[in-house]
Amino acid sequence: MIEIRNVSKWYGHTQVLANASTHVAKGEVVVVCGPSGSGKSTLIKCVNGLEAFTQGTITVDGISVGDPKTDLPKLRARVGMVFQHFELFPHMNVLQNLALAQVKVLGRSQEEAATRGEALLDRVGLRAHAAKFPGQLSGGQQQRVAIARALAMDPICMLFDEPTSALDPEMIGEVLDVMVELAQEGMTMMCVTHEMGFARRVARRVVFMDHGEIVEDAPTGAFFDAPASARAKAFLSRILHH
Amino acid sequence: MNYHWNWGIFLEPVKSGDETYLDWLITGLGWTLAVSLTAWLLALTIGIAVGALRTTPSRLLVGLGNVWVELFRNVPLLVQMFLWFFVVPEFLPRDWSLWVKQEMPAKEFVTAAICLGLFTSARIAEQVRAGVGSLPRGQRDAALALGLTLPQAYRQVILPQALRIVIPPLTSEFMNVFKNSSVAFAIGVLELTFQARQMQEDSEQGIETYLAVTLLYFICAFTANRGMAWIEARTRVPGLIARSG
Numbered sequence: 247m248i249e250i251r252n253v254s255k256w257y258g259h260t261q262v263l264a265n266a267s268t269h270v271a272k273g274e275v276v277v278v279c280g281p282s283g284s285g286k287s288t289l290i291k292c293v294n295g296l297e298a299f300t301q302g303t304i305t306v307d308g309i310s311v312g313d314p315k316t317d318l319p320k321l322r323a324r325v326g327m328v329f330q331h332f333e334l335f336p337h338m339n340v341l342q343n344l345a346l347a348q349v350k351v352l353g354r355s356q357e358e359a360a361t362r363g364e365a366l367l368d369r370v371g372l373r374a375h376a377a378k379f380p381g382q383l384s385g386g387q388q389q390r391v392a393i394a395r396a397l398a399m400d401p402i403c404m405l406f407d408e409p410t411s412a413l414d415p416e417m418i419g420e421v422l423d424v425m426v427e428l429a430q431e432g433m434t435m436m437c438v439t440h441e442m443g444f445a446r447r448v449a450r451r452v453v454f455m456d457h458g459e460i461v462e463d464a465p466t467g468a469f470f471d472a473p474a475s476a477r478a479k480a481f482l483s484r485i486l487h488h
Numbered sequence: 489m490n491y492h493w494n495w496g497i498f499l500e501p502v503k504s505g506d507e508t509y510l511d512w513l514i515t516g517l518g519w520t521l522a523v524s525l526t527a528w529l530l531a532l533t534i535g536i537a538v539g540a541l542r543t544t545p546s547r548l549l550v551g552l553g554n555v556w557v558e559l560f561r562n563v564p565l566l567v568q569m570f571l572w573f574f575v576v577p578e579f580l581p582r583d584w585s586l587w588v589k590q591e592m593p594a595k596e597f598v599t600a601a602i603c604l605g606l607f608t609s610a611r612i613a614e615q616v617r618a619g620v621g622s623l624p625r626g627q628r629d630a631a632l633a634l635g636l637t638l639p640q641a642y643r644q645v646i647l648p649q650a651l652r653i654v655i656p657p658l659t660s661e662f663m664n665v666f667k668n669s670s671v672a673f674a675i676g677v678l679e680l681t682f683q684a685r686q687m688q689e690d691s692e693q694g695i696e697t698y699l700a701v702t703l704l705y706f707i708c709a710f711t712a713n714r715g716m717a718w719i720e721a722r723t724r725v726p727g728l729i730a731r732s733g
Contacts, residue, residue, distance in 0.1 A: 255693035296629050323635025333630035336728045337648050346644060381727025392630075470535065 247272045247405050247434045248293055255288060255458075262288050264458040265301060270403065270433040275435045277445040277466075280455035281481060286361030286438045287330075288403050289455070293436065294318075307402055323351045326396030330411050331448050334380035340367065341376040344398045352399065356460040359398070366394040370424050387418030393424055403434035405424045410441055440485055446470060454478045497504035497693045498700065509697075516683030517704055523600050523679060524669045524708070528606030528662060531612055536651070538609060539616025542643055542700075553613065560610035565603075566671050572603040574711050575676040594607055600672035608665055615657045622699035663709040670705070680704060 255263040263285050268274045268301070278286045291297040293304055295311045295318045304311040309321055317486040327405055334343050344363030348354045354362070367373045370390040380388055396404060406425065410418045422444050429435055429448035445452055445466060452469040454477075456464040460476045463468065473479045500511040507712040542553035560568070573596075577588040592598060623646060631641035651658075673682035684701040 283575070291629070294633055317633070319635045319637050320631055325633070327630075327633040329626050329633075331626050331628040331629060333624070333651075335645050337625070337652065337725050347636060350644065353634040368612055379724065379726045379728065383727075398642065472552070476647060 247307060248436060249273075249303075249305045250289070250292045250293070250410060251303045252385075253289070253299050253304060255297070255299040255301075258484065259378070262458050263292070265302070266455070267302075268432055268453050268460055268463050271435050272288060272434055273306045273449075275429045275433075275437065275448045276451050276453060277449040278436065278453045278455060279439045279440060279442075279445070279481070280461075284420050284455040285458040286455045288458075290407050290436060290438050293405055294322045294327060296327075311463050313359075319322075319351070323347065324402050326393075326401035326408045326484070328389070328392050328396055328404065328409045330408040332380070332385070332392045332412070334388055334392055334395070336380050339377050340372065342379070342382070343391060346400055359404055362398050366397050367391070369397075371420075371426045384417060385413045386420045389413065389417075389421045390424055392439045393428075394423075398426075402429065403436070406439065406455070408438050408439040408440070410439065440449075441469070442486060454481065456481070459477050490605075491547075491695065493696070494693055494698060497691050497696055499724060504688075504692050505576035511684045511698060512687055513680065514702070515678060517708075518681040519597065519677055520556075520666065520669050520704075523597060523604060523672050523677060524659055524666045526601040526666050527604035527608060528667065530601065531661070531665065534609035535612025536605065536616050536647065536704065538613035540620065540647060542613065542617045543620040543646075544638070552617045553617075557610045559612050560607050561614070565607050565668055566674060569600065569603050569609055569675050572599050576611070585595055596672070596675050596677045599675060600669070604665065604668055604672070607668070608661060610660055611664075615654045615661070616647075619654035620646055622653055623649055629680065639731035652720075652725065655716060655720045655723070657675055659720075662712045662716055664714060666708040667705060 250266060250268050253263055253266045254261065266282070266285070266289055267319060268276070280292065281288050284321070288297055292299045293306065293311065299312060306321060310316055311318075311321065314395065333345060334348070338346065341360060341363050345359035345367065349360035349363060364373060364376060366378055370393060372387060372390055374480060375383060375387065380391070383391065403428070408422050409425070413421065418441070420441070423446065425435070425437070426448055437449070449466045452464060452466050453460055454473070454475070456477050461475050462473060464474070469478070470482070473482055498513070501508055502512065538553045538556050541549040542557075544550065563571075577585050579705055580588060588595070627645055627649065630642055631645040632638070669679060670681040672679050673685070676682070680701055684697050688697045691697065713723065
């Protein structure tokens with residue numbers, strides 16, 4: 247589903263991605279972790295072309311992201327993305343947030359979009375909040391709406407860029423529950439996250455990045471039980487002992 | 489002060505003709521409103537477009553937007569008025585030039601409205617650019633990630649937020665348009681300042697004249713201010729607290 251091959255990226259003379267290669271198969275959940283500044287957010291934003299990359303290729307469902315001939319909006323419409331800071335549109339209410347791209351991009355009618363939106367709000371337990379504005383919701387609620395907004399486009403895969411990092415601890419669970427459920431239903435997911443419990447529960451593989459490199463790309467069990475590199479060991483001991 | 493006050497002057501007929509001085513001022517107010525409102529519509533349309541262009545990823549568009557803003561920002565409005573009136577028509581193709589100079593209807597009004605509109609558009613463009621810049625980058629990313637094109641992202645997500653943010657500075661600009669329209673008297677628009685000068689010379693009651701005109705300008709600007717405050721209240725988003733970064 248997602249193929250990342252030898253991707254490098256420079257900002258001027260600073261290399262932020264170094265020859266990164268990995269993949270996410272259909273129905274697979276892959277967790278990307280690593281210290282801050284390791285390039286994991288940059289990598290995931292390259293997957294739907296929000297960030298350009300200098301070298302290498304990325305394909306999603308066989309379509310090359312870096313190819314100038316690719317219709318990026320069309321591709322992005324099929325790839326759901328959830329952001330660290332939710333990025334709900336604050337001037338629209340919850341249902342309008344869910345309907346906007348359905349109507350403008352997929353060409354659904356307002357009624358269709360609203361019906362689909364309400365069904366997804368139901369699913370994330372927020373049906374009652376459809377008429378509220380994002381500023382009237384808690385962080386956890388906003389992130390659940392953001393997930394519903396992405397799902398409303400019927401994506402073929404989902405990208406999560408640190409979806410719980412901006413949340414108060416008591417709200418992390420409600421967001422992870424939605425993500426776990428999604429994973430169990432067979433959604434293809436690439437998740438940048440520090441939630442190692444989540445990784446253990448649903449991830450097929452863990453990709454560990456440091457300084458723009460993919461240092462380790464291992465099945466979840468192997469990664470946690472016997473990380474191969476010293477850098478991964480050091481990282482795990484730092485975050486698991488907190 | 490040895491001054492002969494005459495507040496009844498406004499109802500007296502002018503020296504040559506059967507109008508009253510009040511008629512002059514009302515005509516002036518009409519032209520002031522016409523110039524100001526036309527200029528404002530022009531300024532808003534162009535200013536929002538140019539301001540938005542200056543925030544796009546295209547260096548060419550950003551560059552063009554910057555040139556636009558600097559061009560209109562760095563030359564005094566009065567000089568711009570003269571440039572549009574006396575200089576620009578000379579540089580048009582010959583047929584156009586003749587048409588503008590000899591046949592264009594309401595030549596002074598059209599020139600003044602374009603000049604003030606473009607001058608103000610540069611200022612609005614600067615504010616819109618700042619407004620867009622103040623939004624978190626993630627808003628654009630989120631819009632694009634949903635499959636919206638960049639123009640759709642501006643239309644649906646970025647500008648509706650940016651414009652709400654810049655309503656307070658836009659309010660000042662709207663008030664400025666009414667006040668700056670007084671410069672149009674220099675190219676012969678029969679607006680409020682023009683009529684005031686004419687009335688002062690004709691009636692020799694300069695103090696009453698300028699006090700009345702002051703009050704009329706004040707009412708225009710203050711109404712503009714209240715109108716914008718109403719729009720600001722109408723477009724307020726529940727629960728929206730500005731977030732930085």
